[in-house]
Amino acid sequence: MALKDKFATIWQRLFGDSVRAFGVVSLLFLASLAIAPAKNYFSEWRHYQGQYLKMIRGRGEALTLRRHFQGDLQQIWLPELGVVDRCTTCHIGLKEPSLADVSYQPFRKHPAIPHSLDQFGCVMCHRGQGPATTVEEAHRSTLAWEQPILPAKYTESSCGQCHRDSLTGTPQLNQGRALLARSGCLHCHAVKLADGTLLKATDDPPSLSHIADKTTREWIYAWIKDPQAYASSATMPNFKLSDDAARDISAFLIANSTPVAGGSLSLSAAKAATDPTAGGSLYGESFCASCHAVQNAAGNLVGGDVGPELTRVGSKVKPEWLQGWLRNPRTYDAGTGMPHYRFNDQQIATLSRFLMAKTDSDLLANVHLDTATPEQIAHGKRLVMDYGCASCHEIGGIKKPENFAPELSRIGSKPITQLIFLQGMPHTLPDYIAGKIRNPRAFAQGLKMPQHTFTPAQIDALTTALLSLNDRSRSLPPSLMVAGRTEPDYQPAGKAGQLMHDLACFSCHRINGRGSDMAPDLSWEGSSVQRKWLQDFLKNPNTLRPALIRRMPRFNLSDADINELTDYIMTVYQSPSVDRDSMPASGYSQVEVETGKQIFYSKYACQSCHIVDTKRDKGYVGPTLTQVGSRLSAAWIYAWMKNPQALRPGTIEPNRGMGDDDARALTAYLMSLKGSGRLEAKQ
């Protein structure tokens, strides 16, 4: 009762008569009008601006910073890029060099990058919500926004939105793209760029059409059950096959295999060399290790990763196949990157004995397969189609499936609502992608994506590369796009061209943009070297850089072949900027030679990296120059002295900005170094 009375009294006081009521309602109205400005006044960003002003007050450069400070909301608006960024409202000191030592956000200076904030804004690289003005909305995904800030470890992916080329500053992105191309991803997943080009895989999984010639069903069984058990470096992923599935797939592959046309496999009658170490020596002399790795006693892989690992090759291949392969790899696989070595029969027998001894008795110890039944073979075929084996491997009678796995062209913008996350996994796109690469089968029952063996760093790199394939990269103006390097389909012509294909020159050398970076670019080799030297080198390649592991092997070429190659290289691979006749090969005065020698040792200190006098000089960075006068052409040396990068981009020899006189004197000196004609550097 009392409560009701009290209420009535208050009512009477406030709204008792019309004047009172009007006054009170006006006050309420005024107060409600004040809500908006008050909210603005107490906003988060004003709080940060206040903090900033407080922070700079104590610093030496306070006056400058205070002068640069602009209050209120700040915005970078770039309509053509779709950027409306208010980040600079709180991140006030982004452009202040003196705030580089601030260790907390949001006031730290932005680290040095090649782009200006005013031209690109913030979300281009960092994602997040540009227009948001609260910390929560700008950085995290909330109900209204889906795009959270990109974690720092993936920031390089944003460079990849425009840059398809490989930048010096984005090693992780470059690694991820290389992995994407060579780990088999692109065989199943298509990636189409905005300009319509399809990314190409760089690996070349072997054809399985003639597999029965090469290996046994038992090895196939063991291999597809666990490829990494055979070779730790294998790129083939683990499909986690059941025993029955592996039994049936191996049965199908053997039954489906046809003998290589014209290839009758038989063991050579030639005897291997009697010396038991001869095989190892031949393996070393042929520089097999430039491409193939073998695990040493300590468990480390020694050798290159161009060809397959050979640690247990004796448990894999049939001896008659291996001999045929060593005789001429192109009989079995016309497109292989392995050179045709032209070994004689005894060498083949010796090398195959050496390789066949590399066995692992544990590998096939528990594999006992009964003769396959027709049902098993048919089931094996179904499994091969199910798992998309033909996406990577050529298999006789099975077509390469189209779009076997989801296209990844826009994977970097996949909405979170379309993703299924694992329990306990942060709900973000990068975490989803990384999780999927790490353990693809965990996401649902019956998934087909196999288990790769990537290190955590490789997973981060792959995720970075995939995040760069996003919607933004497709909506940016084409003028911003930087095209990637596409490998041209260069083919050298004629008989020499066939020889170069046979010797697989492109597996190590690059010529006219095609090939690999393992060995020197040969595009201008004809301008560079002397004919006689090239002939001798092809006959018996001695190393120019004793410190290198990877070296040019000896191919046992016939004189006719050597002449053919030499003629072609000397006439076709000429640089337009090096005129061979511009510098004489000989006839330099003694004074010029002496001057050259003097500046070689004193002014330019070339001996720091090169060796001329094997007793005195020790430099091991550049090639040995003991007989450079018999190797290089004078015009090339002169042009090289003037600007090495112009002749071979990326070479580590610095451009010294040399004057004409010095370059000529050095050319004179270097041309006088004819060597004794014998191998001087110890191999």
Place this chain on the structure above:
Amino acid sequence: MKRSFVLVALLALVNSGCSKKTTPAATAKPTAFGAAIVESSGGKQITAVGTRLPQPVVVQVNDEQGNAVPGAFVELSAPAGVTLDPPNGLTDSSGQFTSNVGLGGIAGRYQITASTTDKSQKRVESKVEEIALGYQEVVGRQLNDQYCDRCHNSESTPERVSNFDNLEIKPHGFSEGDSLNKLSDADLTAIITHGGPALNKSPSMPPYGYTLSKSDIQAVIAYIRAVSDPPFHGFGLVYAKNQ
């Protein structure tokens, strides 16, 4: 009685459903205590911001005699943004605790503190420092690997044999803060651009001004500053005094 039980259960349910914080993983019970903790490996590593260190951080717990103590509890702590996997645990049979560390998103030095408790429950700790590189410093590192490292890094690998031992005047390692911190950016730029003789240094240092761009050289210097040990603090900005 029954009703209160249901109520408590309900409360517990609501509580567990509402609280977003997941309960911290049950920490392992130590079976032994050491007297000291030391870094075994993984310190002074360099990586790009936000990324994982190439090698894990390994610390070892020792007793008074300096013998390794297995089963001691080790906890790592680090500034915000650093990921520790795992953040704590027991030392293994050789007395070591191993954790994979990812650095935060801000370039600079990160101090990771490894701590354990001794028998009297006193905390002993050891600090491990790691370096995170920003974009420019990553560019510098790449250029260093291509051009500088062969002479300035005395360690040889099978893939890249060091030229350090072959040089009469030994080049400075890029982390030698004691000598390099004394050189201003302008001095370093001059040496890199014009070669050693520009500042009366070794003629074996060739000029890179024709090979590297200005921004490349800046990047190399940024990298040298980032990895220097002791750290480089800069010469600061110079301002006229406001009288």
